[in-house]
Amino acid sequence: MGTVIEERRHLLNVAYRLLGSLAEAEDAVQETYARWYALSRRQQEAIESPGAWLTTVAGRICLDVLGSARARRERYVGAWIPEPLPDRSEWTSVRADGGEPADPADRITLDESVNMAFLVVLESMTPAERVAFVLHDVFRYPFAEVAGIVGRTPAACRQLASSGRRRIGAARTGAAPAAGRAGQDGQAGQAGQAGQAGQAGLVRDFKAAWEAKDIEALVGLLDPDATMTADGGGMVGTVLRPVVGGRSIAQYLIHIADKAPGLTLLERTVNGRPGLVAQHTGISVTVAAFEVTGGRVSAIWAVRNPEKLRAWNEHAED
Incomplete structure (x- = not known):
């Protein structure tokens, strides 16, 4: 089960970029693990790639949250801005039991795909666009896998990601940042x-x-x-x-x-x-x-x- 727990940081990174809220991302990841542990041991062992299964479930949960969040944010007083994240080097808070820092913020990778300008543009996307764009352009998931999460065909997901890319371009934030490309350039x-x-x-x-x-x-x-x-x-x-x-x-x-x-x-x-x-x-x-x-x-x-x-x-x- 160790490898399943080790997926937590990745899931939190995905969920924060999809939701723009640390609290909602934490809830989505917690729900993902609740569904995993609700499976029988035989069902768990039958899953070839637990990491892919967890990402798929987390992505679907985030898609549902985004759908309901749009309605909630329409009732929000004033402008809704994504939740800001501190840098991990500025964190000194540690749990009383000596475990990991109390706040999950230090487990979010602070690359270009979490700068506020980028997250604000993500807010303008439809839920399906956002999920397809983030999973493919930022995390490099192939469209075949994205399709399983969004519930559309790979071709439709390609169109969704392309539409998201156009929104980024229209906002003049430069080339769409991608964590997958960052280390290569x-x-x-x-x-x-x-x-x-x-x-x-x-x-x-x-x-x-x-x-x-x-x-x-x-x-x-x-x-x-x-x-x-x-x-x-x-x-x-x-x-x-x-x-x-x-x-x-x-x-x-x-x-x-x-x-x-x-x-x-x-x-x-x-x-x-x-x-x-x-x-x-x-x-x-x-x-x-x-x-x-x-x-x-x-x-x-x-x-x-x-x-x-x-x-x-x-x-x-x-």
Whole structure:
């Protein structure tokens, strides 16, 4: 059974990319294992590839969750942003029994397929498109296997993945990132590292300008057509619609700084990219992911819903 348990990290990686929610991904993986252990020993032994069986079941569960999630998110207060993930190197929280870190975030591989801009585009896909695209383009599953999960023909899954790819292109996020290709292209990796360094410097300047309440400096760092989207889930106060335009965003940020004194801004890795975390009395109250285009900040996603920040506050509760 050891090999079955060892599939957990892979299943969690798949489920998070399919659902954009750490909590929902955990639930999907738990349900997958519940179904495995509900099989008799003879049924388990008859399964030629337990890993493939688990992935198929997890994929179908995620497909069902995505279908119901669309209705739930239509009733969501304000914008719905995927749940942000911390970097594993920033995790020190360990279970009392000395086991693995308490939060599953450190088991998510933070490659290009989890950056916030990419996940936001995935949200625009239909459930079937998302499953077909993620499984094939990111995890390199052949369409014959994807078909068994989505319940369509391989040809139909090829079309679904192609449609997903077009959505990525239309969102101008560059070539569709694929974990399967990442390790094969050294030049792409070096370019990504250079981009990371550039974004880190820009985010650092952004932090300094915000702390100084220097509105002109903020405007200079923001693309004139930048957008800022916030997710409070109706649980905390925030703008319900995106703030559009560099100057409007800068003015709003200065307003926030004046309205909420005592905030501490920290540079942190958010979904594999440089971002900012705002803390109040040691508690993370906002996690901001950035998209950089042409050397300026073109998009900010600010997650304030406390239910989506549990991974960032685990250590504060120990």
